[in-house]
Amino acid sequence: xxxxxxxxxxxxxxxxxxxxxxxxxxxxxxxxxxxxxxxxxxxxxxxxxxxxxxxxxxxxxxxxxxxxxxxxxxxxxxxxxxxxxxxxxxxxxxxxxxxxxxxxxxxxxxxxxxxxxxxxxxxxxxxxxxxxxxxxxxxxxxxxxxxxxxxxxxxxxxxxxxxxxxxxxxxxxxxxxxxxxxxxxxxxxxxxxxxxxxxxxxxxxxxxxxxxxxxxxxxxxxxxxxxxxxxxxxxxxxxxxxxxxxxxxxxxxxxxxxxxxxxxxxxxxxxxxxxxxxxxxxxxxxxxxxxxxxxxxxxxxxxxxxxxxxxxxxxxxxxxxxxxxxx
Numbered sequence: 001x002x003x004x005x006x007x008x009x010x011x012x013x014x015x016x017x018x019x020x021x022x023x024x025x026x027x028x029x030x031x032x033x034x035x036x037x038x039x040x041x042x043x044x045x046x047x048x049x050x051x052x053x054x055x056x057x058x059x060x061x062x063x064x065x066x067x068x069x070x071x072x073x074x075x076x077x078x079x080x081x082x083x084x085x086x087x088x089x090x091x092x093x094x095x096x097x098x099x100x101x102x103x104x105x106x107x108x109x110x111x112x113x114x115x116x117x118x119x120x121x122x123x124x125x126x127x128x129x130x131x132x133x134x135x136x137x138x139x140x141x142x143x144x145x146x147x148x149x150x151x152x153x154x155x156x157x158x159x160x161x162x163x164x165x166x167x168x169x170x171x172x173x174x175x176x177x178x179x180x181x182x183x184x185x186x187x188x189x190x191x192x193x194x195x196x197x198x199x200x201x202x203x204x205x206x207x208x209x210x211x212x213x214x215x216x217x218x219x220x221x222x223x224x225x226x227x228x229x230x231x232x233x234x235x236x237x238x239x240x241x242x243x244x245x246x247x248x249x250x251x252x253x254x255x256x257x258x259x260x261x262x263x264x265x266x267x268x269x270x271x272x273x274x275x276x277x278x279x280x281x282x283x284x285x286x287x288x289x290x291x292x293x294x295x296x297x298x299x300x301x302x303x304x305x306x307x308x309x310x311x312x313x314x315x316x317x318x319x320x321x322x323x324x325x326x327x
Contacts, residue, residue, distance in 0.1 A: 030174065039126075039147055044150040049141060049143070060213060061188060061211070062137050062139045066110075077117065079119065081104075091119070101262070114137075122146050126138075143175050154206075159238070161200045186207040188318070211310050216309075223248060223249040224248035225248060225250065233261030234285055234287055253274070268292060
């Protein structure tokens with residue numbers, strides 16, 4: 001997947017203005033599409049999506065919600081489109097038998113927490129998933145109208161917000177904000193510094209929550225002063241680099257790849273060789289480790305994997321709001 005153009009995240013300039021007519025058409029189409037009524041699933045459906053293209057922290061949010069629901073006696077089951085995978089589904093993800101090439105990288109991570117179903121057709125996927133739980137957590141799909149959502153959370157990256165506020169292709173919005181807010185019950189802003197999105201936060205018309213992606217204290221201590229070569233193929237690699245720097249690591253080299261990038265053995269070999277020559281420790285994300293394990297398993301022993309979790313202020317209030325709405 002190609003990296004998002006820089007002008008998406010800047011105040012409106014010439015490129016965005018030139019694409020404004022296309023953005024208006026796209027916004028009209030996507031806004032009308034979101035108004036369609038979706039099929040009602042057997043189980044309540046909770047959607048974790050984002051307002052813009054790219055990564056915002058949906059998967060860590062979905063995993064944290066699943067853990068919280070399990071603590072309350074619920075049986076969550078994940079539903080994913082399986083972006084990047086070849087299987088149409090519906091199929092339950094079995095990490096011991098499925099690869100990221102088949103089901104996508106994120107479903108493999110989700111499956112470590114709760115039963116996970118991959119399906120291109122979300123309606124069929126929801127019915128198939130009903131045999132393994134009592135509530136469906138749908139990773140992404142906020143703008144997809146095919147399946148009715150009983151509760152929707154829009155996840156926003158505090159580092160980028162909604163960019164220039166324009167729809168594709170002039171900006172990163174997947175649909176006009178007004179159309180999206182009408183389908184959202186809560187907004188979760190993830191990031192330590194919300195100053196870049198202060199104006200956006202003031203305009204949020206739904207229940208607002210704040211979260212941070214953190215690592216445990218013991219793991220964090222091992223990065224302080226460590227010189228690393230950091231690499232990632234995620235929606236916003238900059239966030240990964242910033243997290244490492246926040247832990248006190250010295251990020252001497254940064255390498256980024258497209259979201260859902262499939263690493264070739266030769267690429268991993270080159271990264272390790274470069275890190276060794278410069279006396280750096282190679283570090284990547286859990287999402288990238290899933291794919292490296294499949295194509296260059298033997299190399300993983302030489303790569304550190306930064307594991308993070310989501311911490312949400314007023315998390316109990318978010319869960320209570322969710323449960324009240326869906327049950």
